[in-house]
Amino acid sequence: MISRTEIATLGEFGLIRRLTEGMKLKNKSSQYGIGDDAAVLSYPANKEVLVTTDLLLEGVHFDLIYVPLKHLGYKSAIVNFSDIYAMNGIPQQITVSLGLSKRFSIEDMEELYAGIRLACEEYNVDIVGGDTSSSYTGLTISITCIGEGEKGKVVYRNGARETDLICVTGDLGAAYMGLQLLEREKSVLRRVDKELQPDFAGKEYLLERQLKPEARRDIIEKLAEEGIKPTAMMDVSDGLSSELLHICTQSNVGCRIYEEHIPIDYQTAVMAEEFNMNLTTCALNGGEDYELLFTVPIADHEKVSEMEGVKLIGHITKPDLGCALITRDGQEFELKAQGWNPLKEESHATEKSEESK
Ligand SMILES: Nc1ncnc2c1ncn2[C@@H]1O[C@H](COP(=O)(O)OP(=O)(O)O)[C@@H](O)[C@H]1O
Ligand SMILES: Cc1ncc(C[n+]2csc(CCOP(=O)(O)OP(=O)(O)O)c2C)c(N)n1
């Protein structure tokens, strides 16, 4: 059994020391990291500095019944890197802020940090600071990521223009099916035998996409190599429909995407069938794909259609045509943002005192 040491035995500073032991700064832009009142960063004049932040709350964004802490740490860092790549930038530093309840031991935090540190090693990012405090309500993780973009090369959500092509990387809906699978096994295990291990054979890809997603650094590198600067770009965290509507609203354009071109993995399709769910709906609204959605001028058609891992799914239109999906049988449906929304009624957390009323 893994030993359990109360966080109180080390205190805040002891814990921070333990978690950040042996960390070395890798990037030139990281002048000074952990240990003072603020980190010191230094970016050259030809770079833009990009800043993004994400808040992850236990029970809202993750469930520790089926998410190992190391995976959670890895994913918390990755979702921030993904936002920097979505600006056509390169992540350089993160700060990590934690709210911890008494349920968590030093060993738990070491696991979480092992995941964060692994992601930082793989993506060449420095951890330069953070904050640690106690919490009454489980685990809270907030990561801020700082990245660099080349002046004139940063890509916003508002640059899509009529006739541009709409591209998406990888495949969609798998992380969502992974979550459905884990939720199903959780409720089955609760009812039956605690010792029984669920059988995930043939569904590994879905679990990997939910538990250990990657950010598309490779695509950003390839676009640069090919000399392509997307006109608009964002990452798919809440679902393709929702993100496409963001791009179209902010760019004041409409769009047409084609059901038959939406990239979906075989395992996602099998799982949707098993759950009796509409596959296209899952791919459009599932979320947590952390793929890149971008638009390019029609002149780049040949280049993007030859890029591995990139699919053309439609095109940008005049704003008055609205945003629509063309189904396999040629019908047109208005795109709606039905993606995951932590603030919508059913999922909006209720105050404990209100619940007991
Ligand atoms: N509480 C907040 N205060 C200020 N800005 C916020 C807050 N929450 C979100 N934003 C900003 O709103 C914009 C959209 O946020 P969001 O939908 O969360 O984007 P993403 O899906 O990329 O994380 C971003 O520019 C983000 O920084
Ligand atoms: C217990 C649990 N509930 C819900 C989800 C699904 N989920 C968590 S984060 C997320 C999308 C992104 O979250 P958000 O707070 O909107 O991040 P942002 O778009 O701001 O980056 C989704 C679909 C999950 N993985 N686990």
Ligand SMILES: [Mg+2]
């Ligand atoms: Mg956000």
